[in-house]
Amino acid sequence: MPLVAAAVCPHPPLIVPELAGAAAGELDDLRAACDVAVARLHASGARRIVVVGGGESTADLDFPYRGSFGAWGLPLEVQLGRLPDGAVGTDGLPLSLLVGAWLLRRVPPESGPMTWRMATVAADELAEECAAGGARIGADQPWGLLVMGDGSACRGVRAPGYDDPRAQAYDDGVARALADADAEALLGLDPVLSAELKVAGRAPWQVLAGAARAAGGGWRGELHHYSAPYGVAYFVANWERV
Secondary structure, X not given: OOXXXXXXXXXOHHHOHHHHHHHXXXXXXXXXXXHHHHHHHHOOOOOEEEEEEEEOOOEEOOOOEEEEOHHHOOOOEEEEOOOOOOOOOEOOOOHHHHXXXXXXXXXXXXXXXXXXXXXXXXXXXXXXXXHHHHHXXXXXXXXXXXXXXXXXXXXXXXXXXXXXXXXXXXXXXXXXXXXXXXXXXXXXXXXXXXXXXXXXXXXXXXXXXXXXXXXXXXXXXXXXXXXXXXXXXXXXXXXXXX
């Protein structure tokens, strides 16, 4: 079955209101945009959601999926799916997938039961390998892709990567590619420059590009949100088949 839709979201820990505390309101617009993107993904007709985010290596994870925000100061546990006691699963989700699971739990589907799959992609994975990985994703039912990734972390002197004059142009290019559903532009992102700008989303976005290209047909993009409130660029978008 082909890919029917995709959503792109960032994964800052502060997107969780309880973790942000008094600063939660600063990300209200981002949170609302993510809710819209996930709701549209659920409404696309997909019966399985594949969540892809950055990790230490490229791997498919075992169901069910469990993680905690404890490392970020909040003892909040998130789990997608349940199996009988003693079943093997994935504990300790990386931040990208942990936030993805939190978003999926926050906006449950209205169209009935949904199944999930989670996978990580290494930050240094080559573009062609990311694209090939996206092309290999498949399911025996219509499926959607939730892609988790941040842009540059070099937007200003208070940014985690300090200020880099190349960051604005890089992020603007990503925003255009997501708005236009431009898979080739995403595949053209330079891994070396992306690493220098501390971009967490380059490899996952290229998985999306590979999956969309393999699915064929026309795609329509919509960019819901683009900001860099803490010196890190955040994008929220949907891709849907024309």
